[in-house]
Structure formats: C-alpha cells, structure tokens
Amino acid sequence: MTDPIADAARLSVAPMMDWTDRNCRRFHRMMSRRALLYTEMVTAPAVIHGDRARLLDYDAAEHPLALQLGGSDPAELAQATRIAAAWGYDEINLNCGCPSDRVQSGAFGAILMTMPDRVAACLRAMRDESPVPVTVKCRIGVDDQDAATVLPEFLAMVRDAGVRRVTVHARKAWLKGLSPKENREIPPLDYPLVHAMRAEFPDLHLSINGGIATLDQARAQLEVMDGAMIGRAAYHEPWKILADADRLWGEVPPFADPADLALAMRPLIVAHLAEGGRLHQFTRHMLGLFHGQPGARGWKRTLSEGASKGGIEVYDAALAQVTQAA
Missing domain, CATH: 1.20.120.1460 (Four Helix Bundle (Hemerythrin (Met), subunit A))
Incomplete structure (x- = not known):
C-alpha cells in the first residue's frame, strides 16, 4: 500500500489526551495546511460500543488527519478499524507509547512494548480492515528493558507485520514509579538511538518525538529523520511552532500575524x-x-x-x- 500521507508526516502534532480534540485540530489546521494532525487516542471498545459520531466526527478541513486507536485485542482493533474506515481518516495509528495507569490496566499503550507478538497480531488485523496506512507510535522501551536491544527488535516486528511508518518517542516509559507527566520529562532522551534506527531501517519512514520544543529543533531532526512530531510545545505555544510550519514544504504560511x-x-x-x-x-x-x-x-x-x-x-x-x- 502506498502512503500518500508520508510527506505530511515531515511534521506532525502529537495525539494528546484531552487536548487534540476536533476544535483544537481545526485551530491548528488554520496555521498549517500541511502538517499531519492526530486525534486524541480513542480505545477500540469505545469505537465499537460508544457514541461513534462524538468520538470520530471531524471537519473535512482537518485533513491530513490520523486516528489513533488504543487496544490490545486484534479482533477489537480490527472491528474498530473497519468502523473508522467509513469516516475517511488518512491514517490509523496504534498507540504503543502511552504510560498512563488506565492504559496499563487495559493492557495497551506503552506496555505493548513488552508484547511484540501481540502487537504484530493487532497490526495485521488492522491492516486487513484498513483502506489507509496503519502506523505505530511507540517508546524506545519500558522499565528495565535494554532499549538498544528492544527498539530494533520491535521495529523489525512492525516492519514484518507490514507497517511502514513509525513514530518513536525517544524516551523510555517507566510504568513503575513515574506518573504520566513524569514520564514526559524524567526519563532521559536518547536521540542517538532513534537516529541509529533510521540508518538500520532504511525501508521504514521514521519520525522522532520527545523534547522537540521549536520549529528549528524540528528542522534539525529532519536532517536525520523522515519526520518530527511535536507535542506540548505545539499546544502551549501554537503560533511559535505552527505559524511557519509550512515553510518545511517550501510554502508561504497562511497568516503573518x-x-x-x-x-x-x-x-x-x-x-x-x-x-x-x-x-x-x-x-x-x-x-x-x-x-x-x-x-x-x-x-x-x-x-x-x-x-x-x-x-x-x-x-x-x-x-x-x-x-x-x-
């Protein structure tokens, strides 16, 4: 499957719970015509059993737009992907990076880094139901895992499951002892490890996430990586990040002020x-x-x-x- 959204993934705004809802995305899209936007994470059971219009509706102006799903059951994720396909998202993303307690209790998010076989089954099931690319957002590892061993093994598994685009948050997730907020700040960033993955997996489109707080820092990452994902900085200082974002594609920004x-x-x-x-x-x-x-x-x-x-x-x-x- 070709990936027409790969170019948009040069710069993306991270999926952030309670933040990147449809109103936020509409605002961000006004500043950048090109950057890839993500929904908040939506769990597969919520898509299957919940208010689908409330969870999945969006404005057509938000494209290019990716839906992030959370889950660890291949059948549920397949069903959620099949349902979401009718909404016309440009990408379906599997969350393998969120460290929150409720995510752990549901056996999805960052804890999936410890379950590569389960992830592979989920990705294959999702790809069977998706008319658009299925992608992954992950960490470099969790807890006491050796990230230098775990990350390449995880990426190889993702590639073997047919996925061609991955965003890597360049920090471990500590599921024992750190809050979600602390997990965004305390574990050290390991950019060199993620950069090394770009050389080791030339057939994958790899974006880097974590600690990128300015557009200049994103540009620097793009000298090595295929894409850069910005989270909190794009939310708290949106003009600083997104007002000039389209220059990454050689285009004039929509607004000067x-x-x-x-x-x-x-x-x-x-x-x-x-x-x-x-x-x-x-x-x-x-x-x-x-x-x-x-x-x-x-x-x-x-x-x-x-x-x-x-x-x-x-x-x-x-x-x-x-x-x-x-």
Missing part, C-alpha cells in the same frame, strides 16, 4: 456557538496563541475568566486586549 489568525477564527467560533457549542470549547486551545507578545496576559485572562459563561463578546474583548497593546 497571530491577530489575523484570531480574526479568521472568529467566524468558526460564531458558527460553533450557533450550533449550541460553548466558547471555551474552542478558546481553551487558543490561550497560548499570543505567548510572549504584548497583550498576551490580558488575552489569556479574559478568556480564562469569561469563556465558560460568555459568548463571542468575550472573544472580542480578549482580542481587544492584544490589538490595543500592539
């Missing part, structure tokens, strides 16, 4: 409110838009204090904080 972007977002927010949505469902993802710029504190304060109860007038007041400070 964050205030212009904020104005362009206004009709989307008005439409969202008209459909019964709440202001904070959009603006909670936009608090960092003016990070480091005059008026940023007023923008953030106005939205934080008023968006849960107010309407577009709160948004306009927040934007005035920035435009008047400029």
